[in-house]
Amino acid sequence: xxxxxxxxxxxxxxxxxxxxxxxxxxxxxxxxxxxxxxxxxxxxxxxxxxxxxxxxxxxxxxxxxxxxxxxxxxxxxxxxxxxxxxxxxxxxxxxxxxxxxxxxxxxxxxxxxxxxxxxxxxxxxxxxxxxxxxxxxxxxxxxxxxxxxxxxxxxxxxxxxxxxxxxxxxxxxxxxxxxxxxxxxxxxxxxxxxxxxxxxxxxxxxxxxxxxxxxxxxxxxxxxxxxxxxxxxxxxxxxxxxxxxxxxxxxxxxxxxxxxxxxxxxxxxxxxxxxxxxxxxxxxxxxxxxxxxxxxxxxxxxxxxxxxxxxxxxxxxxxxxxxxxxxxxxxxxxxxxxxxxxxxxxxxxxxxxxxxxxxxxxxxxxxxxxxxxxxxxxxxxxxxxxxxxxxxxxxxxx
Amino acid sequence: xxxxxxxxxxxxxxxxxxxxxxxxxxxxxxxxxxxxxxxxxxxxxxxxxxxxxxxxxxxxxxxxxxxxxxxxxxxxxxxxxxxxxxxxxxxxxxxxxxxxxxxxxxxxxxxxxxxxxxxxxxxxxxxxxxxxxxxxxxxxxxxxxxxxxxxxxxxxxxxxxxxxxxxxxxxxxxxxxxxxxxxxxxxxxxxxxxxxxxxxxxxxxxxxxxxxxxxxxxxxxxxxxxxxxxxxxxxxxxxxxxxxxxxxxxxxxxxxxxxxxxxxxxxxxxxxxxxxxxxxxxxxxxxxxxxxxxxxxxxxxxxxxxxxxxxxxxxxxxxxxxxxxxxxxxxxxxxxxxxxxxxxxxxxxxxxxxxxxxxxxxxxxxxxxxxxxxxxxxxxxxxxxxxxxxxxxxxxxx
Numbered sequence: 151x152x153x154x155x156x157x158x159x160x161x162x163x164x165x166x167x168x169x170x171x172x173x174x175x176x177x178x179x180x181x182x183x184x185x186x187x188x189x190x191x192x193x194x195x196x197x198x199x200x201x202x203x204x205x206x207x208x209x210x211x212x213x214x215x216x217x218x219x220x221x222x223x224x225x226x227x228x229x230x231x232x233x234x235x236x237x238x239x240x241x242x243x244x245x246x247x248x249x250x251x252x253x254x255x256x257x258x259x260x261x262x263x264x265x266x267x268x269x270x271x272x273x274x275x276x277x278x279x280x281x282x283x284x285x286x287x288x289x290x291x292x293x294x295x296x297x298x299x300x301x302x303x304x305x306x307x308x309x310x311x312x313x314x315x316x317x318x319x320x321x322x323x324x325x326x327x328x329x330x331x332x333x334x335x336x337x338x339x340x341x342x343x344x345x346x347x348x349x350x351x352x353x354x355x356x357x358x359x360x361x362x363x364x365x366x367x368x369x370x371x372x373x374x375x376x377x378x379x380x381x382x383x384x385x386x387x388x389x390x391x392x393x394x395x396x397x398x399x400x401x402x403x404x405x406x407x408x409x410x411x412x413x414x415x416x417x418x419x420x421x422x423x424x425x426x427x428x429x430x431x432x433x434x435x436x437x438x439x440x441x442x443x444x445x446x447x448x449x450x451x452x453x454x455x456x457x458x459x460x461x462x463x464x465x466x467x468x469x470x471x472x473x474x475x476x477x478x479x480x481x482x483x484x485x486x487x488x489x490x491x492x493x494x495x496x497x498x499x500x501x502x503x504x505x506x507x508x509x510x511x512x513x514x515x516x517x518x519x520x521x522x523x524x525x526x527x528x529x530x531x532x533x534x535x536x537x538x539x540x541x542x543x544x545x546x547x548x
Numbered sequence: 549x550x551x552x553x554x555x556x557x558x559x560x561x562x563x564x565x566x567x568x569x570x571x572x573x574x575x576x577x578x579x580x581x582x583x584x585x586x587x588x589x590x591x592x593x594x595x596x597x598x599x600x601x602x603x604x605x606x607x608x609x610x611x612x613x614x615x616x617x618x619x620x621x622x623x624x625x626x627x628x629x630x631x632x633x634x635x636x637x638x639x640x641x642x643x644x645x646x647x648x649x650x651x652x653x654x655x656x657x658x659x660x661x662x663x664x665x666x667x668x669x670x671x672x673x674x675x676x677x678x679x680x681x682x683x684x685x686x687x688x689x690x691x692x693x694x695x696x697x698x699x700x701x702x703x704x705x706x707x708x709x710x711x712x713x714x715x716x717x718x719x720x721x722x723x724x725x726x727x728x729x730x731x732x733x734x735x736x737x738x739x740x741x742x743x744x745x746x747x748x749x750x751x752x753x754x755x756x757x758x759x760x761x762x763x764x765x766x767x768x769x770x771x772x773x774x775x776x777x778x779x780x781x782x783x784x785x786x787x788x789x790x791x792x793x794x795x796x797x798x799x800x801x802x803x804x805x806x807x808x809x810x811x812x813x814x815x816x817x818x819x820x821x822x823x824x825x826x827x828x829x830x831x832x833x834x835x836x837x838x839x840x841x842x843x844x845x846x847x848x849x850x851x852x853x854x855x856x857x858x859x860x861x862x863x864x865x866x867x868x869x870x871x872x873x874x875x876x877x878x879x880x881x882x883x884x885x886x887x888x889x890x891x892x893x894x895x896x897x898x899x900x901x902x903x904x905x906x907x908x909x910x911x912x913x914x915x916x917x918x919x920x921x922x923x924x925x926x927x928x929x930x931x932x933x934x935x936x937x938x939x940x941x942x943x944x945x946x
Contacts, residue, residue, distance in 0.1 A: 192890065192911035235913055242908030313842055395893030397886070397910075442840030442852060444711055445864040454840060457855065457862045464855045464862065466843040488795070492590065495793035510640030512795075513590035515633050 153179060154186070154215045156250065164250065167257035170268075170292060177267075182253075183207035184265045184285040189252045189389040190214070190243045191284070193401035197236040199280035200227060207284065214244055252389035259364040261390055262288050270295040274408045277434045283387035283405060289363045290383035297331035297354035302471060303406045303431070304332055305424040306340025306416035311449045314417030317441055318343040321416060324468025326353030328477065333358070333410040335402060336371055336378070340416045340424070345378055355382040358409070360402040361394035362386060400426055407431035412474040414439040414465060418452030425452050432461050437474040439465035489514060493522040494531060494541065502538030551577060552584070552613045553644065562648065565655035568666075568690060575665075580651075581605035582663045582683040587650045587787040588612070588641045589682070591799035595634040597678030598625060605682065612638060650787035657762040659788055660686050668693040672806045675832045681785035681803060687761045688781035695729035695752035700869060701804045701829070702730055703822040704738025704814035709847045712815030715839055716741040719814060722866030724751030726875065731756070731808040733800060734769055734776070738814045738822070743776055753780040756807070758800040759792035760784060798824055805829035810872040812837040812863060816850030823850050830859050835872040837863035887912060891920040892929060892939065900936030 151158040165178045165185070173181065184207045191198030201210045201223060213223050220234035228236075256263065264271060264286040272295065275282040288295070302325050306314060322332050322344045331354035334341040341357075348355035357378050361367055363386050366375040378384050387405060388398065403423060407413050407430035415438070418424040428438045440462035443450030456462035465471050489512075496511035496519075497503060503511075509519040523539055526532040532541050549556040563576045563583070571579065582605045589596030599608045599621060611621050618632035654661065662669060662684040670693065673680040686693070700723050704712060720730050720742045729752035732739040739755075746753035755776050759765055761784050764773040776782050785803060786796065801821060805811050805828035813836070816822040829836045838860035841848030854860035863869050887910075894909035894917075895901060901909075907917040921937055924930040930939050 195911065235916075238913035239907070239911050239916075242904070243911065313844070317843060395890070397890045397893050400889065441843055442848075442855075442862070443843075444841055445715060445839055446711070450840075451864070454862055454864045457840075458864075458868075464840070464852055466849070466852045466856075470856070491798065492793070492795045495795050506640070509637070513593065513637050513641065515636035518633075518637075 153182065154211055155246065160250070161253075164253040164257060165263075168253060168261055168263045168287075170262055179208045180206065180267070181263060181265060181285075183211040185253060185256075185263055185389065186211055186249055187284040188287065188387055189249065189392070190240050193283065193387050193398055194281055194404065195236075196280045197228060197232060198240070199282060199284065201236075202284055203280060214240060248391075251391060255362070255364055255390035256287060259390055260289060261363050262292060264288055264292075264295065264385075272298045272409045274298065274410065274434075274436075275405075278404065278408050281404075282408070286385050286387055287363050287389060288383055288385045290379045291381070292383075294331070294354050294356060294383035295385075298333065298356060298409050300329060301331035301333045301354070301356065301410040302475065303410040303413040303427065304334050304340065304344035304416060305403075305406060305413060305418075305427045306344075307418050307422050307424065307449050307452070308337050308339040308341075309419065309449060310339030310343070310417050311443075311447060313443060313447070314340055314449055315343045318416045319347040321414065321441070321468055321471060322347035322353075323351045325471060326351040328468065328472050330472070331356060331410075333406055335359075335406055335427075336367075336375055336384070337423075338368055338370065342371055342374060344416075345374060345382075349377055349381055352381075356409070357382070357384045358402050358405045359384060359386040359394065360388075360398040362388055362390040362392040364390040365393070367394045399423060403427035404430040404434075407436060408434045410436070412437040412439060412471070414441065414471050414474070415453050415456060415462060416441045417443060417449045418456070419448055420451045420455070422452045425456065428456050428461055438462040439471055439474050441465055489518055489522050490526065493519055494526060497523075497526075497532050497539050497541040499541040502535060502540050504538050508539060551580065552609055554648065558648070559651075562651040562655060563661075566651060566659055566661045566685075568660060577606045578604065578665070579661060579663060579683075581609040583651060583654075583661055583787065584609055584647055585682040586685065586785055587647065587790070588638050591681065591785050591796055592679055592802065593634075594678045595626060595630060596638070597680060597682065599634075600682055601678060612642060649789060653760070653762055653788035654685060657788055658687060659761050660690060662686055662690075662693065662783075670696045670807045672696065672808065672832075672834075673803075676802065676806050679802070680806070684783050684785055685761050685787060686781055686783045688777045689779070690781075692729070692752050692754060692781035693783075696731065696754060696807050698727060699729035699731045699752070699754070699808040700873065701808040701811040701825065702732050702738065702742035702814060703801075703804060703811060703816075703825045704742075705816050705820050705822065705847050705850070706735050706737040706739075707817065707847060708737030708741070708815050709841075709845060711841060711845070712738055712847055713741045715841075716814045717745040719812065719839070719866055719869060720745035720751075721749045723869060724749040726866065726870050728870070729754060729808075731804055733757075733804055733825075734765070734773055734782070735821075736766060736768065740769060740772060742814075743772060743780075747775055747779055754807070755780070755782045756800050756803045757782060757784040757792065758786075758796040760786055760788040760790040762788040763791070765792045797821060801825035802828040802832075805834060806832045808834070810835040810837065810869070812839065812869050812872070813851050813854060813860060814839045815841060815845075815847045816854075817846055818849045818853070820850045823854065826854050826859055836860040837869055837872050839863055887916055887920050888924065891917055892924060895921075895924075895930050895937050895939045897939045900933060900938050902936050906937060 332348035336357035413431035440453040492512040730746035734755035811829035838851040890910040
């Protein structure tokens with residue numbers, strides 16, 4: 151028996167090795183087809199997404215394996231020319247040895263394949279439509295995926311400053327305290343700090359990678375990523391063995407944005423990749439926050455641009471970050487009235503004054519003045535005696 | 549002959565001493581009445597403003613001097629009760645000796661009284677309506693008043709940080725270079741730095757005070773204020789001899805806001821008086837900018853609040869401050885296409901690759917790949933040889 155030209159027993163064994171639970175023949179076929187599609191199409195390939203959604207992953211893969219003409223996969227939503235172009239770019243990747251290697255390498259690294267039929271499939275990906283991931287390769291605690299339903303992405307510059315790293319640490323720890331999972335990209339600088347602080351606070355943290363989950367990038371974050379595998383989750387839409395590329399970094403950013411409820415950019419240079427994540431989040435209808443910094447710091451220029459362009463809201467505290475997703479905390483009170491201020495101005499701290507004198511100085515009627523004096527006395531700001539009214543404390547410019 | 553109960557000759561001499569140009573009897577009467585009103589009513593007294601606008605300053609003053617009943621000054625816009633209350637608060641200030649002293653002290657300090665009939669009356673005050681100043685007491689170069697028509701207010705915390713003072717200095721010098729006059733409040737910290745940098749750049753600068761122009765506040769800014777008198781202008785809506793009070797600081801802020809085309813807050817604590825200036829500017833329909841800073845700095849908390857509340861626009865450069873009043877400068881360019889990025893990812897810096905190989909790696913058709921390679925070659929990013937294509941430079945995460 152064969153499946154897409156492969157020995158069925160071999161395929162089934164490999165698929166089971168990277169899956170959770172028991173799978174029947176259909177489920178194996180679909181999981182295998184999705185796994186293959188993660189290697190055949192580049193992330194964000196809309197035609198691949200459309201085809202898989204329309205025909206199902208297995209029939210879509212069969213069309214490729216059987217070398218069907220473009221006319222067979224064309225539809226009302228896909229012209230023959232676009233179908234042909236898509237076939238032309240997918241065909242070169244249809245190499246049986248490489249394809250099985252995607253699964254073998256995944257099994258070797260204990261990776262798990264998660265697909266849209268799984269309960270733990272992140273619901274946020276639905277907003278990406280055909281442009282979403284066909285499947286997700288993960289390493290770590292499978293239950294961490296569920297935490298994405300209450301997660302905030304913290305992203306930012308690799309070339310972070312001490313200030314940026316400090317704010318990232320505070321934000322991550324503060325959001326974990328409020329029950330949020332922390333999503334990021336495991337890059338140097340802000341991303342790394344966000345993951346680290348989440349781990350230190352025993353929170354959930356998920357790192358989305360631009361290459362396979364078997365090759366940690368950047369290599370300097372090997373230890374960090376291993377800790378994330380142990381205590382959280384590392385995920386990618388590319389099969390094991392895939393190298394990160396510029397394109398894949400940009401597409402990885404859309405997963406970070408879509409998987410979380412909101413994205414907060416902590417520091418970003420003028421051309422930082424985190425601006426791309428912010429735009430993805432904005433496009434997917436997710437709230438975006440940006441933390442300001444000194445205007446003299448190039449590492450904050452991108453954050454300021456996002457705020458100026460109306461892409462991001464300015465956020466300064468974890469409470470304000472939580473507010474992005476609708477969590478409102480306690481507020482701020484009171485201010486003085488005009489009469490209140492003017493009467494207080496007219497009362498001296500040293501010389502006791504009569505209500506008439508105070509009224510003249512304040513430019514208010516005596517009646518108004520007396521009622522304000524009574525109020526201020528209750529507040530403990532002025533004190534009355536037989537000699538007149540005096541103020542407690544010293545005046546200063548408001 | 550008497551004028552409002554004063555000897556006319558004495559009044560005329562005093563008014564001439566604080567006025568520019570020759571004045572006829574009517575002009576003297578009106579100028580004198582306005583001068584008196586600056587001392588009788590507290591800044592921002594809407595009833596006084598309304599009455600002066602309705603009856604003219606002289607008839608409005610006459611009503612007070614003649615002890616007319618509230619019913620006489622009431623109108624469709626002013627109830628008898630409100631009129632009575634206003635009379636009750638104005639009467640105690642109707643002290644002949646004090647009133648002449650306002651003028652004498654002004655003359656002694658070389659102060660000039662500017663009123664709405666003067667050409668140099670700041671046009672921006674019109675937006676304050678009855679709530680605007682009845683007259684302005686000034687010291688300095690009279691021509692500086694005209695510069696208000698192209699001015700920006702730079703305000704901020706007295707407890708400024710080194711960062712805030714640096715930004716204030718850059719902003720002030722940069723705006724002077726662009727032809728703007730700098731308006732501020734002469735306070736310690738940001739205000740002082742804004743004035744200083746404007747003077748150093750030989751620009752126009754105007755300081756609005758909360759007390760008389762004869763008593764400089766804060767006293768530590770005596771030297772600075774004397775330099776502003778020499779090279780710019782110091783102005784107040786209160787007569788000489790008036791002490792600054794909390795109320796007057798708050799009302800002074802509305803003059804700063806209304807006199808300038810836009811207000812920029814450079815640093816402000818959570819309860820800084822500059823927030824009040826920003827709100828006055830916003831209420832008067834003036835654009836407001838706020839400079840962000842570290843979220844760890846209390847001195848920037850007010851700026852961030854203004855931006856979050858939609859009162860101020862985030863501004864990071866002098867160009868962006870100038871943009872607040874519609875001055876647009878040069879912009880930013882370009883970005884890579886998706887194909888461009890993917891082809892570039894697939895080209896190695898070391899190993900020459902064929903277009904077929906690159907197409908498979910990029911997930912693009914060979915035709916697309918070749919056209920992108922040609923484009924990238926023109927840009928000087930890749931180079932083609934008989935052995936294949938290689939990249940110049942090293943790849944990094946975007």
